[in-house]
Each structure stands twice: as structure tokens, then as C-alpha cells.
Amino acid sequence: MLSPIILTTAVLNGLLTGAVYALVALGLTLIYGVLHIINFAHGALLTAAMFAAYFAFKTLGLDPYVAAFLLAPVFFVFGYALQRFVIGPNSHGDDRNMLLVTLGLAVVIENALLFTFSADTRTIDVPYAFQTIDLGFTFLAVPRLVGFVAVFVVALALWLIMSLTDIGRAIRAVAKEKLGAELAGIDVAHVYAVTFGLGTACVAIAACLLIPSYYVNPTAGNAFVLVAFTIVVLGGMGSVPGALIGGLVIGVVESLSGLFLGESLGQIGIFLIFIAALLVKPRGLFGARA
Amino acid sequence: MRSVAPIVIVVAVLAAVPLVVQSNVTLNFLGVALMIALAGQGWNILGGYGGQYSFGHAAFFGTGAYVTAILQMRYGVNAWPAFALGILGGALVGAVVGALSFRSGLRGSYFALVTLAFAEVLRIVASVAPITGAGVGTLVKLDLRVAALQFESRAIFYWVILALVAVALVVTHLIERSRFGAWLVAVRENEDAAMALGVNATAVKLAAMVISAAITAAAGCFYTQYFLFVDSGIAYGTWMSIEALLVPIIGGVGTLFGPLLGALVVRVLGEAALLVTGGAPGLDLVVFGCVLVLVIGFSPRGLMGGAADIVTWLRKRGARRPAGEAGHG
Numbered sequence: 001m002l003s004p005i006i007l008t009t010a011v012l013n014g015l016l017t018g019a020v021y022a023l024v025a026l027g028l029t030l031i032y033g034v035l036h037i038i039n040f041a042h043g044a045l046l047t048a049a050m051f052a053a054y055f056a057f058k059t060l061g062l063d064p065y066v067a068a069f070l071l072a073p074v075f076f077v078f079g080y081a082l083q084r085f086v087i088g089p090n091s092h093g094d095d096r097n098m099l100l101v102t103l104g105l106a107v108v109i110e111n112a113l114l115f116t117f118s119a120d121t122r123t124i125d126v127p128y129a130f131q132t133i134d135l136g137f138t139f140l141a142v143p144r145l146v147g148f149v150a151v152f153v154v155a156l157a158l159w160l161i162m163s164l165t166d167i168g169r170a171i172r173a174v175a176k177e178k179l180g181a182e183l184a185g186i187d188v189a190h191v192y193a194v195t196f197g198l199g200t201a202c203v204a205i206a207a208c209l210l211i212p213s214y215y216v217n218p219t220a221g222n223a224f225v226l227v228a229f230t231i232v233v234l235g236g237m238g239s240v241p242g243a244l245i246g247g248l249v250i251g252v253v254e255s256l257s258g259l260f261l262g263e264s265l266g267q268i269g270i271f272l273i274f275i276a277a278l279l280v281k282p283r284g285l286f287g288a289r290a
Numbered sequence: 291m292r293s294v295a296p297i298v299i300v301v302a303v304l305a306a307v308p309l310v311v312q313s314n315v316t317l318n319f320l321g322v323a324l325m326i327a328l329a330g331q332g333w334n335i336l337g338g339y340g341g342q343y344s345f346g347h348a349a350f351f352g353t354g355a356y357v358t359a360i361l362q363m364r365y366g367v368n369a370w371p372a373f374a375l376g377i378l379g380g381a382l383v384g385a386v387v388g389a390l391s392f393r394s395g396l397r398g399s400y401f402a403l404v405t406l407a408f409a410e411v412l413r414i415v416a417s418v419a420p421i422t423g424a425g426v427g428t429l430v431k432l433d434l435r436v437a438a439l440q441f442e443s444r445a446i447f448y449w450v451i452l453a454l455v456a457v458a459l460v461v462t463h464l465i466e467r468s469r470f471g472a473w474l475v476a477v478r479e480n481e482d483a484a485m486a487l488g489v490n491a492t493a494v495k496l497a498a499m500v501i502s503a504a505i506t507a508a509a510g511c512f513y514t515q516y517f518l519f520v521d522s523g524i525a526y527g528t529w530m531s532i533e534a535l536l537v538p539i540i541g542g543v544g545t546l547f548g549p550l551l552g553a554l555v556v557r558v559l560g561e562a563a564l565l566v567t568g569g570a571p572g573l574d575l576v577v578f579g580c581v582l583v584l585v586i587g588f589s590p591r592g593l594m595g596g597a598a599d600i601v602t603w604l605r606k607r608g609a610r611r612p613a614g615e616a617g618h619g
Contacts, residue, residue: 019379037399038399038402038403040345054509086583089587090583090584090586090587091582091586091587092590094590095398095399096341096343097400097586097590099343099536100343100539100582101582101583101587103345103532103582104579104580104582104583104586105580105583107532107575107576107578107579107582108575108576108579108580108583110572110575110577111572111573111579112576113572114570114571114572114575115567115570115571115572115576119571120569122412129424167339200505218572226406226407226410229403229406229407230407233400233403259305267414268411268414268415271407271410271411271414272411274407275390275404275407275408275411278391278394278396278400278403278404278407279390279391279394279396279404280394
């Protein structure tokens with residue numbers, strides 16, 4: 001039987017990975033909660049942000065953790081523009097059309113990256129990439145620990161924006177009752193775009209947290225996005241705490257099923273949970289409205 | 291009889307192409323376009339007429355392709371029954387996925403997600419399971435005989451896939467005119483209202499899913515016979531899920547000839563994009579994605595819908611009939 005130390009290490013590593021999953025899922029669930037669409041371009045946007053973080057390091061010499069402060073606003077504007085000028089006008093307010101437009105955007109972004117940067121896998125070398133912290137019985141990688149803490153900071157910031165600012169109040173109003181919000185004078189198209197921008201900014205931060213210990217190629221983001229879908233469904237579409245807890249749970253599941261079933265089958269565990277969650281409890285464990 | 295005239299004319303014109311064009315490159319190009327059209331025709335039954343947008347039709351395409359290849363290579367089954375069993379296998383996967391998701395009441399985004407997840411599970415399983423040849427894939431032995439469903443001439447392959455497309459056109463046409471077709475469209479337009487009128491929405495969607503999966507699986511079976519090789523990325527990769535929904539949407543979602551028209555347009559555009567850039571990877575798909583977004587933006591009913599609108603407008607102008615009298619035919 002496996003020793004408790006190996007198990008504990010797997011669980012801790014799962015929690016650290018799960019935190020970054022949670023951040024990707026946070027953007028997705030925010031967009032779903034307000035616009036009621038599943039953003040199929042989320043993975044492609046993550047890939048684009050990873051490339052941006054890669055080049056920020058290679059050409060500008062910016063450390064990814066510093067670049068996060070630059071890329072988050074840049075991607076906020078990018079996401080805002082995408083929703084305001086591409087997704088919104090082209091989908092005529094129909095849910096099925098919105099799905100297809102985001103899918104089309106995903107294809108465009110992913111292949112534009114492939115065309116520009118070729119399929120090469122790239123990595124960056126930061127001095128702290130392999131630094132670890134000794135816990136006595138096991139070691140934890142520093143970049144993943146930084147990521148873990150950063151995710152909770154971002155979640156807190158998001159919560160503060162949502163509960164204290166005017167735009168946060170407007171977002172919550174639109175999510176609850178779109179027509180009512182519109183009648184009260186809220187510019188719904190603007191709120192939609194701000195929400196999409198916030199979701200995209202989450203992805204940009206996730207990319208900066210990932211790049212020190214991960215690689216980037218034109219399909220790198222896809223590995224995360226299906227996981228993020230799972231988390232969002234598990235935690236309840238539109239639920240922020242659901243996304244955080246779901247992310248941590250999925251991280252641990254992946255880590256443990258990788259330990260017991262082997263690396264290549266580790267992902268199967270996630271998909272099976274995903275299908276089971278969709279079929280049995282499509283509203284999620286936290287019961288956000290579907 | 292008059293109602294099938296358009297199908298007869300279109301198929302006859304396409305069937306005459308190899309008599310005029312002998313170039314293998316052109317026939318190859320058209321054969322692949324017809325294969326994509328067939329996969330799209332399958333998607334169109336469920337997505338176009340039934341309004342259930344699947345993002346995972348690769349699950350059916352891949353099952354058809356793998357069943358055809360594995361039965362021949364591992365169990366010595368003749369290619370013809372293997373082809374038929376491939377279609378059956380795809381239909382079976384469709385029945386399972388459909389029964390699970392429609393019984394749970396999954397709609398819209400949730401349905402798209404669950405189909406995507408099923409296709410991904412199958413892809414991962416196929417990439418590690420020994421029976422599919424795992425990461426290496428499965429090769430089908432070259433055996434150029436009619437009995438082995440392999441032909442030296444590209445023209446005969448072209449006619450085979452055209453015959454399958456023709457069958458799918460007739461099936462679609464029959465559905466369009468049947469009571470079942472009316473139920474399906476009712477479910478698409480307003481599921482709750484259809485149910486209130488006594489339509490068993492779950493059963494109707496499930497039947498549509500099985501027919502849809504069988505047609506798309508046939509495209510997969512043809513893929514195996516045509517290219518004699520299949521691996522997990524080809525069979526269950528997202529490319530097929532995207533192509534299968536792209537062509538009906540561009541051609542005209544929920545129309546008889548939409549997938550066929552869409553497949554020809556998409557292939558020509560892709561080829562043109564490759565010519566312009568000298569075969570740089572990715573650019574053809576960038577063009578596809580842009581076309582998809584633009585078609586949804588400017589003509590949500592696709593090229594067929596756009597053409598119908600123009601015809602209506604011209605008729606109205608020519609005859610000066612009062613607005614509203616000229617229908618969409």
C-alpha cells in the first residue's frame with residue numbers, strides 16, 4: 001500500500017494545481033453567470049495570454065509575476081472589445097449563436113497563433129522555477145505555491161469589485177434580472193463587455209502564474225479549459241465559491257487518479273466526474289441556478 | 291415524385307463530374323468535400339432540424355472509422371459488413387449519449403458540453419487502449435478489390451461517397467415531410483410548448499440523435515476505406531466535431547442542401563487560403579473561423595437562407611405583390 005507521505009504529497013500538489021484551475025474556471029463562471037453562455041474561446045484566450053507572458057519575458061525581460069500586472073489590464077481591454085464588437089453584435093442575442101461565435105473565435109485565435117508562432121513548444125527559464133520549500137516530509141515547488149496564494153488574492157479582489165463598486169452592483173443586477181436592470185438605466189451591452197473583460201483578465205493572470213512551470217504552444221490552453229468546464233459544472237454555473245472549491249477538488253482528483261491509474265489516464269477521472277456531474281446534478285453541488 | 295426532383299438533379303450533376311474531370315487531385319478534393327458533407331448532413335438532422343447543437347460529433351465519426359478498421363484487421367471481417375457494422379456502432383454510441391443526456395434534461399450549452407466531453411473520453415481511451423493500436427493507430431491492409439471495398443480509381447470512390455450523400459439527402463427529405471420531422475422542428479422552436487401539445491420530446495430527440503450519429507458514422511467508415519489508416523487524433527479529434535457543425539451552419543442550418551453547399555464552399559475557401567499562403571499551417575482554419583462568425587453575424591440561416599431571402603426580395607419587386615405573400619418555399 002502507498003505510504004501516507006506519498007498520498008499527502010499528491011493531495012498537496014493537487015491543491016496547488018487545482019488553485020490555477022480554479023482561476024481559469026473563475027473567469028468562465030463569471031461570464032456564464034452574467035451572459036449565460038459558455039465561452040468556448042476561453043482556452044484559446046488562455047493560450048494567447050501564455051504567449052503574451054512568454055514574449056513579455058523573452059523580449060522585455062519582464063518576470064511573469066510582474067507581467068501579470070501589465071497583462072491583466074491589457075487582456076481586460078481585449079476581452080471587453082471582443083464582447084462589445086464581435087460576440088455581441090454577431091450573435092443577435094441568441095444563445096446558440098453566441099456559442100458558435102465563441103467557438104469560431106477559438107478556432108481563429110488558436111490557428112492565428114499556430115500560423116504566427118508554429119507548433120513549437122516553448123518554455124522560459126526563471127531562476128525560481130525549480131526552487132522548493134522543505135516541509136520536513138515533502139517538498140513543494142515555489143512557483144506553484146505563489147500561484148496558490150495569488151489565486152486567493154485575485155478571488156478576493158473580484159469579490160470586492162462585485163460587492164463594493166457601482167459596476168459590480170450593475171453586473172449583479174444584470175445577472176439577476178436583465179430586463180429590470182435595463183429599465184433602471186443600466187447599459188447592458190457595457191456590463192456584458194465588462195464581465196467578459198474581467199473573465200479574460202482572470203485568464204491572463206492564470207497564464208502568468210502557469211508560465212514559470214509550464215510550457216506554451218498553440219494548443220496549450222485547451223488542456224485547462226475542459227478541466228475548467230468540469231469545475232464550473234461541478235461548482236455550479238455562475239458560482240464563484242463553487243469555482244474555487246471545485247477547482248481544488250478537481251486538482252486533487254487529477255493528482256490522485258494520476259497516482260493510481262498512471263499519467264495518461266489521469267485526465268479520464270476528470271472527464272468521468274464531468275459527465276457524471278452533468279448527468280446527475282447539472283445545477284452543480286452549490287446549486288447556482290442553471 | 292416532383293419533390294425529389296432537386297435531389298435527383300443535384301446528384302446527377304455531381305455524378306457526371308468524373309466523366310469530365312479526370313484529374314485525381316480534383317476528384318480527391320471533391321471526395322473529401324463530400325465526406326465532410328456527409329458528416330455535416332448527420333449533424334444537421336439533430337442540430338439543424340432538432341435544434342440540439344452537438345459539439346462532439348467526432349464521437350460518431352470516430353466510432354465508425356475505428357469499428358470498420360478494427361473488425362477488418364483484428365477479426366478478419368469482410369470490408370462490406372465491417373462498413374455496415376461501423377454505421378451501427380456509431381448509431382449505438384449516439385443512442386447511449388442521447389439517452390444519458392436527454393433523460394437528464396440537458397439543453398443548450400449543457401448538451402454541447404456533454405457531447406464534447408464524450409468525444410474527449412473516447413479520444414483518450416482510444417489513445418491508450420491496445421485494441422485501437424493505442425498511439426500508433428490502426429492500418430488497414432491495401433487490397434484493391436471490390437470485395438474489399440477498395441478501388442484503384444478515385445472516380446469509383448467518389449461515386450461511393452456520392453451515393454452515401456444521396457442516401458442521406460433522401461433520408462433528410464423523408465424526415466422533412468414526415469410527422470416525425472414536424473415534431474422535431476416543434477421541439478427546436480419551443481420544447482416546452484411541443485411537450486404541452488403531447489410531443490414526447492425526449493423520444494423525438496433520441497431518435498434524431500441515432501439517425502444523426504449513423505449518418506456521421508458512415509462518413510467515418512468511408513474515411514477508413516479511403517485513407518486506410520485511423521488514429522485517435524483523426525477519429526475523435528475536435529477537428530471533425532467542428533467541421534461537422536461548420537458546414538451545415540455555413541450552408542444553411544436545417545435545410546436539405548445546406549451541408550452539401552457548405553462543405554463545397556468551406557473546402558474551396560480552405561484550399562484558396564492554402565494557395566495564397568503557400569501551405570502555411572493554420573491559416574485555412576483562421577479563414578473558416580472568420581467565415582463562421584461572419585455567416586452567423588450577417589446571415590444566421592446560412593448561404594441557403596441568404597439565397598432564399600434574395601429570391602423572395604426579387605420576386606416581391608418583380609411581381610409587386612403585397613408584402614408577406616411570397617413565402618420561403
